[in-house]
Amino acid sequence: MPQICAHQRPKVEVNASHRYGNLLVHDRLAFAVAQNEFVCICGPSGCGKTTLLDCLAGILKPTLGSVLIDGTPANPKRHSISFVFQEPSTFPWLTVFDNVASGLRIKGAPAAAVTAKVREIIDIVGLTGFEAYYPHQISGGMKQRVAIARAFATDADLILMDEPFVSLDQPTRERMQREVLDIWRRRVRTVIFVTHNIEEAVFLGDRILILSEKPAHIVAELLVPLEHPRDPLSNEFMRLRSECVHWLLPSRASGGVERTADKGRQILADPRV
Amino acid sequence: MAAMTSAEDKRRPAMSFAVGSRLATAAWNAFAVAVALALWQTAAVLIGSPFFPGPIKVAQAFIHLAVHGDISGVSLWSHAWASIERVLVGFGLGVLGGVPLGLLMGLYPSVYARTRAVLEPFRFIPPIAWIPLAIIFFSGLTRFAFLIFLGAFFPIFTSTLVGVARVEPIHRKVGLVHGASKGWILSHVVVPTVLPDILAGMRVGLGAAWLTIVAAELAGGISTGLGRMMTNYAELIQVPEVIVGMLLIGFIGFLMNEVLLLIEKYLFRWRWQVSL
Numbered sequence: 008m009p010q011i012c013a014h015q016r017p018k019v020e021v022n023a024s025h026r027y028g029n030l031l032v033h034d035r036l037a038f039a040v041a042q043n044e045f046v047c048i049c050g051p052s053g054c055g056k057t058t059l060l061d062c063l064a065g066i067l068k069p070t071l072g073s074v075l076i077d078g079t080p081a082n083p084k085r086h087s088i089s090f091v092f093q094e095p096s097t098f099p100w101l102t103v104f105d106n107v108a109s110g111l112r113i114k115g116a117p118a119a120a121v122t123a124k125v126r127e128i129i130d131i132v133g134l135t136g137f138e139a140y141y142p143h144q145i146s147g148g149m150k151q152r153v154a155i156a157r158a159f160a161t162d163a164d165l166i167l168m169d170e171p172f173v174s175l176d177q178p179t180r181e182r183m184q185r186e187v188l189d190i191w192r193r194r195v196r197t198v199i200f201v202t203h204n205i206e207e208a209v210f211l212g213d214r215i216l217i218l219s220e221k222p223a224h225i226v227a228e229l230l231v232p233l234e235h236p237r238d239p240l241s242n243e244f245m246r247l248r249s250e251c252v253h254w255l256l257p258s259r260a261s262g263g264v265e266r267t268a269d270k271g272r273q274i275l276a277d278p279r280v
Numbered sequence: 281m282a283a284m285t286s287a288e289d290k291r292r293p294a295m296s297f298a299v300g301s302r303l304a305t306a307a308w309n310a311f312a313v314a315v316a317l318a319l320w321q322t323a324a325v326l327i328g329s330p331f332f333p334g335p336i337k338v339a340q341a342f343i344h345l346a347v348h349g350d351i352s353g354v355s356l357w358s359h360a361w362a363s364i365e366r367v368l369v370g371f372g373l374g375v376l377g378g379v380p381l382g383l384l385m386g387l388y389p390s391v392y393a394r395t396r397a398v399l400e401p402f403r404f405i406p407p408i409a410w411i412p413l414a415i416i417f418f419s420g421l422t423r424f425a426f427l428i429f430l431g432a433f434f435p436i437f438t439s440t441l442v443g444v445a446r447v448e449p450i451h452r453k454v455g456l457v458h459g460a461s462k463g464w465i466l467s468h469v470v471v472p473t474v475l476p477d478i479l480a481g482m483r484v485g486l487g488a489a490w491l492t493i494v495a496a497e498l499a500g501g502i503s504t505g506l507g508r509m510m511t512n513y514a515e516l517i518q519v520p521e522v523i524v525g526m527l528l529i530g531f532i533g534f535l536m537n538e539v540l541l542l543i544e545k546y547l548f549r550w551r552w553q554v555s556l
Contacts, residue, residue: 064456064457066453066456066457082459083456083457083458083459084459085459088457088458088459089457089458090453090454090457090458092450092453092454094450095450096450096451096453096454098451098454098468098469098472099550099551100472100473100548100550101550102550109454109458109468110454110458113455113458113459113460113464114458114459141549141550142550143550143551157454161458167457
């Protein structure tokens, strides 16, 4: 469990609204993530989680407000960020080795350092012996491990993960969750992990943020004061899990009648939002 | 058998044809050529016309042309090289023009959308229709290079343009989140994605180049080139020599295509092989 100091500047500060045309996706979404914290973000599908991650990665500017990393607007060229995508994202024309190396190479790491780092991370994700294979020659789960290795190889201080295990079967998924925790504990850094799987969120996160349906805002924040490895059958785990379920119930996740009416007025009143 | 080994095949890096199977393929091709020649010879004997020579007559004409040259003493190889040089220069210009322009128009669809009325009609003017203008404005190698360029450019340009649409947004995003520049995304995401289409366009363009060169050489005004040689012999009604020219064009085109295929096989070893 990382030490979170109260006086330390948060790694990430979000205070933003985002809209696509008339569709308000985020409504004054505000939260902060401490240095080295593992935060899970849960929400109903279509609540704009991917948009949020794009804003955090600095490849999408929020319509209003700001997303700050270390106090400056998120910028992938300045900040050290890595991203694990939901969909398959390996480059089919590169071998496993070159795929894992691609992030480091973009950052301009020297060749010797790339080789050493890639070897190390390939070993951690259990792909040793598959360096020369092309993505079409390995399984879907292995491809996702390549993408995770690529994200962790750059030693980024902020790792964004967008439902990275959604396409995997249950045993592989559980193994990958343990692997991610393992990699994270070898070198602690800030992780923001988006998922709609409550069990996964409680299993991984130091803290869980629960988003409402579109337009999304935070309806609940849960601390998970459990030591790793967590036992999904323990009473405390079950209690946190049902608390998440409770907050994700449709009536709550939609924010309630009053809040919706309030937002309707807000959208009409402020054309910039 | 296939079902039993398929799981194992998946684990095997870098698919390569076994040497044995490559030899067997070559043997089959040699056999197919032999059968085709035998059928041709049989047909020639049955027809028995001087205007329908068999492969033996054609081979004799080939040896004569290769050793002694044609009626004006120009060797077969000078004719062949003249045509090859024209094709390579014109085709090279087609690649140099078609690929960058295809990438540009593909990456900036608004530019393409706003200029296509200028560009696209040219695609439907056959290079042969340019011959009169080419004869007036250019001479020598430039004339042929210009005509072949017109033939090769559009297949290459169009397939590059189509290929750019195949770039996966997720691959661009992987570059972006790591802070990649536009240049990196172009060279490491766009080009690798489009390359198979570029090569396919090049193979079509190469066919168009040979189509154009022969037509351009038939039009006259020069003394070398396989098309020229064929016209000379056609005027003398010496059919075997005309067929030598035809077969040589087919064979040189086939070799160039094989080279492109080898390049493809090397470049695209990352691609899975489709089978039904």
